Amino acid sequence: MLKRERSRYKISIVGQVKDAIANRGIPDAIVKIVDAPDEFIKSAIFKAKLLGLPGLQIHWRSLIGELNPANKTLPQEFQDFQQSLKNPNSNSADKLKLFQSFLEEPKLSDRQKFQGLQEILDYLPFSPKHKISQPERTQTAADGWFYFRDLPPGIYQLQAFLPNAIGRYSAAQGQIEIGQKDGENIDNPDPNVSLFDKIRVELKLKPTTLLGKVTNYDDEEAIGMAKVQIQGKRDYTFSASELTKQQQGEWNYRLVGIEAGNTPLTVIVSARGHPTQQKEISLQTGEVKSLDFQLVPARSLLNP
Template structure:
């Protein structure tokens, strides 16, 4: 009898895009946050059997570990998180602590699944982008992603850009995987196309508006609108664009806001440079117009 390679079945597939521009987003993390018991049981079993990917423990910088929302953590998981970020505990000791947690019979598989996700999220870094794990994947250069061999049931997917700080909001989508004996192919004409064309839209933190002459009210071309706290900037154009109810000739898309206020510097040749502060939260799309005074 000849050996045949197992054919993987694409169950869910889709694309992550910028909700404002429609452009594809590469490197977005798509993870399964809710799933049938059968899926969670398999993930926990594999974790107990094989442990965590080696890349989680190699060349890891713990200074970048964020604090998860502790109200969602059980006391045992909270304790593990504190030990995880303790520089006095070696990587080997942390691995043993995780094995103890994942093997704790007082926790059910859902609790272990949530704890596993929080731990993986905490260790997110440049070194493990594209680390293979059953409950998460990353979008490719054209924004596409897929999951294979998922059992039937209800799923919730969450997309985010964990390394982009406050530039984008997270988004989620719910989808049902029904029972079927047919393999799901990447054919958009099949009855399964709704699960092969999932669209996850991330809202970018955005500032847009017009830069005009304070006296003539004419549009100023080649004005520089820059975020004072970092290198994000945009150049104004001589054309006015319309986006819904907004009109703009400059646009800063997916910028990184500062807290509590973001400081903008606006400059153009022949005009007095201005500074403005704006209250901006992740995912906000705000219009802010500037009137520059000629020198």
């Protein structure tokens, strides 16, 4: 949690990234500024040209390429740059040179170059020691809180995502406006004033969620301690002996933050005294779906 202490910087935005279902803070989420006033964008591009990217000995993320799908409305120069970043045959040095050439492309606006900066930073492993050289993004603390400092006035678009759980949580978007007064006076020397009293924004990541009912075929009573698992995954839970009614529906099992994929998931349910049952279901990242199971007692099978 952010401490209540005298700050040496002007804290412009304070916010929290939360799980949209559990309503708990999410640690280690990346929060990035995807659009900003011209003053901020020009400054970010100038620093990227002058200082380059943090750390030349970098390891590219191999699974994060699908975070930013191709956008056919962007200029061809940008699309070529985006595609080249995802080329598995290009090494780190090649991609850094590509980025420097991209920044010098006269056909692209500063705003498009800022988008390109975001693209390449998505491939970089985030480290707290690089926060000063990456004013466009930060990482949430253990309780999901984050902040940005020293921002010029204007409207900011924020995006939050979990870099190592892209299939498990969808990204979240948010917008916030910093006024001239906020930009100048948000630094308060009073140690009794919390940073949480400053400009706040809440970003909720939607977890890929499967829920439903495991009931007895004979009397439709809920079956407790049935194991519900995703075939080939580590995701599993046990059903409750009572049904829960919420906005998402009626259920006695729930799997939150499971990994979505391009192929259907096979869900297997097993309970003592009942034959194992399985079904398939397709899930998109951040989607919530229901899947019910009615288990026939083994004795009913023996005595039809």
